[in-house]
Amino acid sequence: MEPGKTKIISVLVENKPGVLHSIANLFRRRNFNIESITVGTTQQTDIARMTITVNADEKTIDQVVKQVAKQIDVLKVEELESGNFVMREIALIKVAITDSKKRSDVINFVKVFRSRIIDISPDSLTVEITGGPEKINAFLNLMKTFGVLELARTGITALTRGAKSIRIDE
Numbered sequence: 001m002e003p004g005k006t007k008i009i010s011v012l013v014e015n016k017p018g019v020l021h022s023i024a025n026l027f028r029r030r031n032f033n034i035e036s037i038t039v040g041t042t043q044q045t046d047i048a049r050m051t052i053t054v055n056a057d058e059k060t061i062d063q064v065v066k067q068v069a070k071q072i073d074v075l076k077v078e079e080l081e082s083g084n085f086v087m088r089e090i091a092l093i094k095v096a097i098t099d100s101k102k103r104s105d106v107i108n109f110v111k112v113f114r115s116r117i118i119d120i121s122p123d124s125l126t127v128e129i130t131g132g133p134e135k136i137n138a139f140l141n142l143m144k145t146f147g148v149l150e151l152a153r154t155g156i157t158a159l160t161r162g163a164k165s166i167r168i169d170e
Contacts, residue, residue: 006035007054007061008087008158010166011068012076015041015048019073023050026067032056036089036155047075047168051157075168080158087158091136092118094126096147106146113139124149 013019020039027034035053042049054061061079069077097103106125110117115129129139133156140148160166 005055005057007056008080008085008156009050009052009054009061009065009068010078010080010158010160011050011052011074012042012166012168013048013050013071014073014075015046016073019048020050022071022073023052023068026071027054027064030064030067032060032064036153038155038157040157042167044168049166051155053156076166078166080160084164085158085160087132087156088130089133089136089156090128090130090154091140092126092128092150092152093140093143093148094119094124094150095143096149097123097125102146106143109139109142115139 011023013023020037024034024037032054035055036051037053038051039048041047054064056064065077065079068074095106097106103125106127107117110127113129113131113135115127117125118128119126127139127143129136136153140151
């Protein structure tokens, strides 16, 4: 792939304190930026899955995957194959609402994007939207016209499609 393409790396690690720090520190030491990172337990509570999103060329990704794999607490690491995984992200967006027309417009956009309102006040609405980064960015661009007061994004989490899985065989 061309330089500057978004790549997703899935890493299975021991679920214990300090592992996230050591992986993030590896990227820092090599002056390599993490676009997003999500971490959570897997079906085995002693194993956590890290989904790391980076923007780099293939050579750099190969180097990063090899370096991550050498870490003591890393059990398995793979770059997810383009087009062969499902991914989601959640965003919470607090939007300024100054009148009933704007409130109605935002509510209509929420319906179109199959998102939902999770908090409402006289002068704002908070929307939860789930989907790929493109969907979230499109919705966010529409909300900017109303005034985004706050934004929180989880970052991408992903799994391979179909029967193939990245896991530690017992």
